[in-house]
Amino acid sequence: MRPSLALALLATTFQTLTSPASAAFDCKKAQIAGFEYDLSPLAHDIFLVTNTSTPPSTSSVKYAINPCMPLQPMPDSVPKLDRCPENSWVCRSVTYVKDSVPRLEEVGSVAGVSKSDQPTLQATAEGSEKPREFHWKMDGVQVDQAKWSTDIKFVCNRSAKNDDLPKLVAYKDGLLELEWAVPAACALGDDGKDDGGKDKSPGDGGKDGNSDEGDDEGGSGFFATVFTLLVSVFILYLVLGVMYNYLVVRAHGLDLIPNRAFWREFPYLCADFAQHIWDTVSGRRRGGYSVV
Template sequence: MRLAQNAAVISTLLFPLLSAAAGSFSCEHIRVNKQSFNLKPLGGAKSVMHHFENHNTTYTVDICKALGKVKDIPAEEQCPNGTQHGNDVLDEVYPIAGELKEKGGGHMEPKWERLKDSTSHEDSTKEGLRVSMNGGFRKLEGGKNRGQKAIIEFVCDKNREGTEHLYDPEDKYTEEKVKRDEDDGDDAKEDPDSPSLQFVRYEEGEGDVDTLRLRWLTKWACEGAKDEQDADKAGHWGFFTWFILIAFFSTATYLIFGSWLNYNRYGARGWDLLPHGDTIRDVPYLFKDWMRRVLSTIQGGGSRGGYAAV
């Protein structure tokens, strides 16, 4: 990603899946304390921006798979493969969370928590879930690495898909817009024009790990949303089932009514009861004759014609 001179920092948040050995998770099947969630509709690269000291920092996240390399951007200006979360800058690049095989990287170790089960008083009125992920690192002066961590809080908002008013992963927004979106904070639900994915804070210098916190407003974090998704899928299969049933009962009604009519009008018995009984009775023979013709055509397809060599 190219940056303007007055915005020297771009951060990139990437969420690849863990390997099976590391305890992988699927964004489509998340179960936390007997509650199931499907966050697949939030998949794909999504971005949020933070403004600080004349710098715009863009965080980009894909919760379902790792973000791929960006074309036309030098490799040294991109995060390493397997990054869960990273900081992509003009003069510095470092991953924040992910399943990293690079030297200095670690395991993602995702931990999910229902907000209702949290011991925090602030979470008591919220509905949704929270995930924390590790594995990132930042190279400091002197060659030392500092650990990085990302925490995303998915908050239930029945009026949002979770993809509304998101930033593009480019540094092209004004300082005023970024600061206005950040000032919305917890009042974002009341502002329909605020981004669904929001920057909360970046905790730097506390302990041995720096932590990025994001908030994501979406209806897919509501408890019971997965049941509605499953019901919608069942509804599509139900339509097909009803179509088969209607066709079956229509055919059965036609045969029964036709048989009754033939019995009362003509005194028919046996096969003669069925409407078009002769045709129905001949179906097996017609099918057998059709198959014989098909096989004959296939077997005769390699002949050289009606002329013999002299």
């Protein structure tokens, strides 16, 4: 072999080995829309199992999932044909149980085929704000001219736990759709900010620090509560009074109104009270006797 050809082959091999495309997926420093996420708390195999009655048997569908790396190899005691394919990140298996005897009918990779396969991360909505949702996508094996694949929708949820399981949304035509709401889906440095980028502090109920606005809302809420209470009491008074007059007093017509004489004089009492207040404020009301 000529030296120039040998050097060229050596350079090509070195470039292939050091190419960024061959770099391992860094789950701890995942980049999404220019922001960094730490998905490493999810770097372990998890399992979702759904059981369906299919007389005379029961079908059990099991999903093994690891969003950070290929699944751990199955023990050698499991027959090779019954194992999840090597380099699988998401594996689907279907088992039928009849008379307590399980029979594996299907097993295949829904994400991951070769060592070079890596997931793609894409924000649900484009923008300058830190994505609160993003998709984890990866292709799997080819089965009967259909390409199996996985789409995991990650949702930032700080009130959840990282060991919460994902929710199975659908599996149709080889596409597995999951939704995973966990704190790990929140961008690094995102310490409880809302979608608008305003800080949420424990004392302001998630507002942008405007305490005056909170005080105004608290005051209006108090008066609204008092007004609602008064109206409710008045309605209850009318209902009970009408029932009493009808059932006990045997009244009819306008006589059903409780304390009818008082309500008939009520407008005049209000007018006299208003006149009394006006005379006091304007200085027309003086002490002593008034001329008759």
